[in-house]
Amino acid sequence: GENVEQHPSTLSVQEGDSAVIKCTYSDSASNYFPWYKQELGKRPQLIIDIRSNVGEKKDQRIAVTLNKTAKHFSLHITETQPEDSAVYFCAIGNEKLTFGTGTRLTIIP
Amino acid sequence: DAGVIQSPRHEVTEMGQEVTLRCKPISGHDYLFWYRQTMMRGLELLIYFNNNVPIDDSGMPEDRFSAKMPNASFSTLKIQPSEPRDSAVYFCASRSDRTEQFFGPGTRLTVL
Numbered sequence: 001g002e003n004v005e006q007h008p009s010t011l012s013v014q015e016g017d018s019a020v021i022k023c024t025y026s027d028s029a030s031n032y033f034p035w036y037k038q039e040l041g042k043r044p045q046l047i048i049d050i051r052s053n054v055g056e057k058k059d060q061r062i063a064v065t066l067n068k069t070a071k072h073f074s075l076h077i078t079e080t081q082p083e084d085s086a087v088y089f090c091a092i093g094n095e096k097l098t099f100g101t102g103t104r105l106t107i108i109p
Numbered sequence: 110d111a112g113v114i115q116s117p118r119h120e121v122t123e124m125g126q127e128v129t130l131r132c133k134p135i136s137g138h139d140y141l142f143w144y145r146q147t148m149m150r151g152l153e154l155l156i157y158f159n160n161n162v163p164i165d166d167s168g169m170p171e172d173r174f175s176a177k178m179p180n181a182s183f184s185t186l187k188i189q190p191s192e193p194r195d196s197a198v199y200f201c202a203s204r205s206d207r208t209e210q211f212f213g214p215g216t217r218l219t220v221l
Contacts, residue, residue, distance in 0.1 A: 034209065034210070042214075043200060043212040043213065043214050043215055044152070044200070044212050045212070046209045046210070046211075049209065089152060095140075095157075095159075095164070096142070096154060096157055096164075096165060097142075097154070097210065098154070099151060099152040099154075100151075101151045102151060102152075
């Protein structure tokens with residue numbers, strides 16, 4: 001079945017610095033790679049996604065890069081702000097999603 | 110649209126009791142997913158439906174768990190009998206072919 005490894009499990013960065021979270025996967029059939037943000041006590045919410053025919057996608061301070069050959073994709077958050085503190089999940093799939101184990105990101109003011 | 114609706118939001122029950130969780134997907138969405146989230150196991154897909162038909166229930170832990178989708182606007186996840194290890198947050202999510210997957214607010218289940 002699908003397997004997604006997500007690193008690091010925890011990440012602390014100074015406000016204003018960049019944060020990078022990486023996921024590797026084994027299922028080469030996956031074509032959809034979303035990232036979800038989950039604040040404490042809330043539901044996961046999509047922040048950005050990418051499909052396999054695209055190598056990079058950017059939305060303001062957030063970007064995702066995909067390397068299908070190496071089977072890894074990464075989330076990049078620039079100019080981090082305190083409200084970026086949350087748990088971030090990567091996922092892979094087509095019809096259904098398999099989620100990574102999550103990264104707890106803490107922004108230090 | 111109100112988004113995905115789940116009820117109850119919190120449920121506390123005793124071991125051995127039956128628990129029923131409910132979900133109303135976003136109108137027009139033909140996929141519905143049930144997830145369970147725990148610290149130890151993360152976010153696990155239990156079962157999903159397409160056009161009210163169960164497609165993949167390989168994530169359902171055991172026979173104590175069952176899910177139904179009698180129509181396009183309603184689904185239930187039932188646990189009978191419940192056990193303390195079933196304590197978790199259960200999320201329902203829905204999407205269509207043209208949209209992202211939206212999660213409901215979740216049901217926090219505590220089995221004593």
